[in-house]
Amino acid sequence: MEKLWAGRFKKALDKEADDFNSSIHFDSKMYAQDIKGSIAHATMLSVQGIITDEDCKKIVSGLEGILCDIESGKLKFDMEAEDIHMFIEQVLTERIGDTGKKLHTARSRNDQVAVDIRLYLKDETKEIEELIYDLIGAVYEKAKEYKDAIMPGYTHLQRAQPVTFGHHLLAYAMMFKRDVERLEDAVSRMNYSPLGSCALAGTTYNTDREYEAGLLGFKGITQNSIDGVSDRDFCIELMSAYSIIMMHLSRFSEEIILWSSWEFKFIELDDSFTTGSSIMPQKKNPDMAELVRGKTGRVYGNLMAVLTVLKGLPLAYNKDMQEDKEAIFDSVETVKKCLRVFSPLIETMKPLPENMYKAAQNGFINATDLADYLVKKGIAFRAAYKIVGEIVAYCGENGYVLDDLPIEIYKKHSDLFDGDLYEEISLESCVKKRVSAGGTGPESVQCQLENVKKFLKNK
Numbered sequence: 284m285e286k287l288w289a290g291r292f293k294k295a296l297d298k299e300a301d302d303f304n305s306s307i308h309f310d311s312k313m314y315a316q317d318i319k320g321s322i323a324h325a326t327m328l329s330v331q332g333i334i335t336d337e338d339c340k341k342i343v344s345g346l347e348g349i350l351c352d353i354e355s356g357k358l359k360f361d362m363e364a365e366d367i368h369m370f371i372e373q374v375l376t377e378r379i380g381d382t383g384k385k386l387h388t389a390r391s392r393n394d395q396v397a398v399d400i401r402l403y404l405k406d407e408t409k410e411i412e413e414l415i416y417d418l419i420g421a422v423y424e425k426a427k428e429y430k431d432a433i434m435p436g437y438t439h440l441q442r443a444q445p446v447t448f449g450h451h452l453l454a455y456a457m458m459f460k461r462d463v464e465r466l467e468d469a470v471s472r473m474n475y476s477p478l479g480s481c482a483l484a485g486t487t488y489n490t491d492r493e494y495e496a497g498l499l500g501f502k503g504i505t506q507n508s509i510d511g512v513s514d515r516d517f518c519i520e521l522m523s524a525y526s527i528i529m530m531h532l533s534r535f536s537e538e539i540i541l542w543s544s545w546e547f548k549f550i551e552l553d554d555s556f557t558t559g560s561s562i563m564p565q566k567k568n569p570d571m572a573e574l575v576r577g578k579t580g581r582v583y584g585n586l587m588a589v590l591t592v593l594k595g596l597p598l599a600y601n602k603d604m605q606e607d608k609e610a611i612f613d614s615v616e617t618v619k620k621c622l623r624v625f626s627p628l629i630e631t632m633k634p635l636p637e638n639m640y641k642a643a644q645n646g647f648i649n650a651t652d653l654a655d656y657l658v659k660k661g662i663a664f665r666a667a668y669k670i671v672g673e674i675v676a677y678c679g680e681n682g683y684v685l686d687d688l689p690i691e692i693y694k695k696h697s698d699l700f701d702g703d704l705y706e707e708i709s710l711e712s713c714v715k716k717r718v719s720a721g722g723t724g725p726e727s728v729q730c731q732l733e734n735v736k737k738f739l740k741n742k
């Protein structure tokens with residue numbers, strides 16, 4: 284294909300340089316957005332009397348034909364083309380003749396690509412949000428089913444206080460809920476059309492940017508043409524939102540990996556989401572969770588790559604900016620793949636509440652409640668804390684847990700202890716007494732469940 288810009292040059296582009304410069308092998312992904320943007324542009328040009336209605340009709344039907352043929356596989360991308368924008372314009376001109384050459388009036392590839400990425404990211408982010416909603420749904424169902432299953436809650440990965448499995452899972456529902464909100468927030472800031480900024484300075488034609496923006500579903504137009512073509516903040520915002528999603532998925536993965544180990548055995552993953560070993564017949568490995576954890580690195584890496592590409596760029600457009608795309612596409616695809624595998628992983632995992640309960644019985648996780656017991660009997664928390672610390676040390680040395688330490692020994696540490704302490708420090712009552720809003724107590728967990736359900740219903 285001859286370059287659309289060949290007129291100024293006496294020599295053709297060197298082959299190696301041509302390949303180096305070309306982006307069609309990745310930006311062809313945005314063909315639908317590019318065509319949509321071009322249709323809106325041609326429509327605006329005709330409404331403004333810049334091209335005739337007849338030319339507009341020819342251009343629009345030519346573009347629709349191209350879309351159709353790409354989708355049916357009839358039209359293949361020409362890897363010799365410089366990028367998706369040039370490819371579509373060239374095919375259009377081949378198909379409809381000189382009228383095709385009018386499409387690029389009052390436009391530049393600089394505003395064209397800026398609008399294409401925004402349209403692409405709007406579409407993809409919607410899809411990612413849907414996938415997060417699915418995941419929240421899966422987490423919600425498990426949390427509801429296991430809202431009373433007692434397990435040890437951890438700090439420093441040391442058993443800390445009893446919580447319920449439902450409460451623990453709902454912590455992830457809160458993270459994913461924020462992820463949706465974060466995406467929405469970033470999209471609302473991105474939702475302005477740069478089309479009409481042209482190369483960088485705007486145009487001499489009487490264009491109607493607002494109209495064009497409306498046709499493309501944008502809330503409005505970008506205010507400064509130089510910013511319009513050089514801004515990639517929205518890519519960085521979304522890529523950091525994707526990174527945070529991955530960070531959440533990775534933390535969840537880490538727990539799933541731990542919980543499914545023999546050391547914990549809090550859950551069993553379904554056969555359909557685990558793999559075996561080529562040598563050890565007994566193995567059932569949590570590869571999906573491990574891969575999600577592993578892929579988090581590339582999504583972070585992509586964010587760093589784009590931040591670094593942009594950091595030294597003078598205004599306005601620079602070719603460096605073409606480097607944003609592979610990183611963005613990879614992050615979008617990775618996040619979608621991870622979410623698609625994660626929801627069914629959660630749906631099909633089988634919690635093992637007996638094992639969770641057993642683990643909760645060791646590790647003195649009701650020690651705080653024992654101290655609270657003394658506080659209720661009238662002593663200061665710090666003093667109670669010290670007494671209980673000594674009792675825990677005694678139990679550790681003599682093979683007791685707090686629940687089976689005889690009352691006589693308790694009394695040696697403080698005469699405030701009585702037989703009612705055993706009921707007070709049972710795991711069930713430790714959980715039930717956590718009545719503070721957001722705590723692990725049943726009312727709070729119920730309230731969290733209802734809020735998550737409402738969030739899912741209002742999507």
Ligand code: ARG
Nearest residue numbers: 306366392393396602604605
């Ligand atoms: N392929 C280019 C990109 O992705 C399109 C914009 C090119 N503009 C230009 N003036 N060379 O950034």
